[in-house]
Amino acid sequence: MLSTSQSSPSLQQGMLRRVHHIALNVKDMQASRYFYGTILGLRELQGEEVPETLKALFEAGEAANFVTPDGTVIDLFWKPHLEPPHPDPDKTFTRTGHLAFDIEPHLFDQAVEVIRQNQIPIDHGPVSRPTGRGIYFYDPDGLLVEIRCDPVL
Structure with a gap:
């Protein structure tokens, strides 16, 4: 302990x-x-x-x-041969929350479009917060990945 x-x-x-x-x-x-x-x-x-x-x-x-x-x-x-506990990423337990990448604010919309055009499964977003914008999506193994940017001042 x-x-x-x-x-x-x-x-x-x-x-x-x-x-x-x-x-x-x-x-x-x-x-x-x-x-x-x-x-x-x-x-x-x-x-x-x-x-x-x-x-x-x-x-x-x-x-x-x-x-x-x-x-x-x-x-x-x-x-x-490593299988996740559950094939649905929303129901899979992992000790990893997500992996986040930072991007310049003027490139954020372009990143979102790349995710969409590649038909990457999106968990949620884009979201706007006081701390900036973000989009959450899954890698091929179900790991939640975020691309985020600072707010435009």
Whole structure:
């Protein structure tokens, strides 16, 4: 059980620098590579860019690595027999809420149109809030993904 005592050891604020990578298990590697690389436009790591620890999996087609513009790496691991608890994403329990990508406000409507034209299942949105706009949709494995932007000032 997690201790909430003030005397518990802890990392100081600022010690963690950034998210290094996010690892996702995917059922269909081809569909996921297309989704993250082509539809979302993330750059796939190739050759010497692939981490040494993942080269064998990469060469076997069991891993793919994408990098976001801020340098966060998204690792995809092929797990073809891994089934979600429920095939309906609305009824699937996961400890992951969603993966969110930020976009410039003037590009938001274009992103929404790309999602629609590719017939990506939309959970909800676009929504407008005081914090900006967002649209929520599903990747090929049912992970909820958001594209959001800051409000136009």
